[in-house]
Amino acid sequence: MKAILHLAWKSLQNRKATALLTILTVAISVTLLLGVERVRTQAKASFANTISGTDLIVGSRAGSVNLLLYSVFRIGNATNNIDWKSYQEITSHRAVKWAIPISLGDSHRGFRVIGTTGDYFEHYKYGKKQPLNFDQGLPFAGLFETVIGAEVARKLNYKLGDEIIIAHGISDKSFNRHDNLPFKVVGILAPTGTPVDRSVHVSLEAIEAIHVGWESGARLGPTPEAKVLLQQQFKPKQITAFMVGLNSKIQTFALQRYINTYSKEPLSAIMPGIALHELWQMMSIAEQALLIVSGFVVIAGLLGMLSSLLTSLNERRREMAILRATGARPSHIFFLLISEATFLTALGILLGTIMLYGLLFLAQPFILTHFGMYIEITPLNIYELTLLAVVQVAGILVGIIPAIRAYQHSLSDGMTIKI
Template identity: 70%
Template structure:
């Protein structure tokens, strides 16, 4: 066996150009296979970690995916709002440890505006129960102050002290803007890779204040005095949704049932984890498509290796005949070709894995910044080991085709081979 391995190694070295191209073909296949797998799993992980540590999300009666989309991902709109009294009742419930109210509806240059209070910065978590941190400035403390998500500040070029104007609804057009009530940027949240980065945060009182003189989405012509608004104590009438953290996980189902059967108004309470799982399941087709594409890439790479081996085999018939004359048996020739295919596949896998880790190191910060997907450098998982073993096995099986041809030719050629 050692002799066969040595011969295979020498044979590969003797055909450097062909061997290198074959190794590169396998390496590219492995990079794409593991790269797609890592992006898929990390994207799923980042998706699942969009919100963390929240036991229940409560909104107007709706499907749980719709409620999750507008309350967490800022996509779409609520079917109904929640009365402020309902929020006060459940925020003071014996099972509730903390509550975060959110109010949606306005926008700023394509970014959603969210009204909330200080509890948002204290209790909202993402990822592995990470708290929001301010990259610059402070939280809002005055009526017309705002804290921006990282993407809002970066894309629009805002810095601390800048003035911004909010617009009523999602269409940022002249007649819907609150031009007479500008907000001052007092804080910028550090990047999170979540919808928080694309959100403009203001106080609930500010949401009420900027809509003084508005009715059914239209400005009635009343322009309030800024100082008078600051002196007035506003209390929300309605909010869009609320996030609840409970004293004990055991109480989750009981409180969820109580909220879903609440008689004062129709409400829905969802568990974020289950809703996220359902939402990801709706995108399973895209996930499977990625796996199929990466699988075809591996097949293409292995077929490239097969083509290379078969092409070189015709040129090596005299080599096989010489080996036979030196005492090698047909099974030795067969083993030699199998060993070569196995070695080329193994080297391709090693090169592919090393290159992938190098690419992840270089591109991870860029992917995190632009797409919010945290692709971490971690040890190869058991599933990835299985994929690599399948590639190695497929490479060995591919080697059987030229090996069998060499076996038959070595029997027929003897020393009479003509090139």
């Protein structure tokens, strides 16, 4: 057996070009298979880790997925706002331990602006109940101070003390900017791998202040200067949504029912975990499609290897006959070709795995920047190793077909080839 393996290795070395192309075909297939699986699992984990430790998210009456998208992922907008008095009444409920109000609607150079309070930095959790940490600076204290996410700071090259201009609405254009009211960067949050990294945080009072002279998204009159606004007291009138932490998990359903039947305005309260599951279920079709595509690519790669082996077998009939003439049995020829297929598949798997980690290393910052999804570079898990084992077994099975053909060839078949 050792001699057959050595002979198979030498045979592949003599056909380097064909062998390398076959290995590359298998490697690309494996890279895509593992890449799709890694993106699928990491995307699911990234979704699940976006928010934790929050029992309920409350917004205007809408679907749970829509409420989750705009309150947590900063995607889209709410159909209506919540009256501040309603927020105060609900959060004064005996079951509520803490609450984080958020106000959306403004932006800065493509990043969403979040109006909130200091409770945001104290109670917001992500991942496995990890708190927000400051990389630099402190939470905002003044009216025109802001705390920015790690991605905002990195992409726009901001540092503490810089001034930024907020724009009204999602599009940042010259005509809708609050040009005369710059905000000073007083804090930069540490990276979280969540939408927090791509958010600009200001106080709720600041949201009210910069919209003096605005109505329904339009500038109706001049906005006072910052020094004039600093002398006034601002109180929120409306917010977009708020997150709630409870004293006891047992109280979740009772408070949710109370909010959903709130008589003063139509509101919805959702549990983030359930809404995240619904969101992922909506994406399951795309997930399954990716798995099917990657599976077909692996099949195509193995068929390519089969084609290569069958083609080379026709060219090597004289070689097989010489081996037979020197004492090799048909079973030896059979195992020789099986060994070659095993080597090709194993090397393809090894190269494909190396290519996967190289691509992950290069693509990780791009995916985080453009899609907000952190792809963690970790060793292969049990499921991924199982997939590779399946590919290896499939490669061996593919090698059986040319091996059987070679086994069936007679000695005279190879010695009488017409050239």
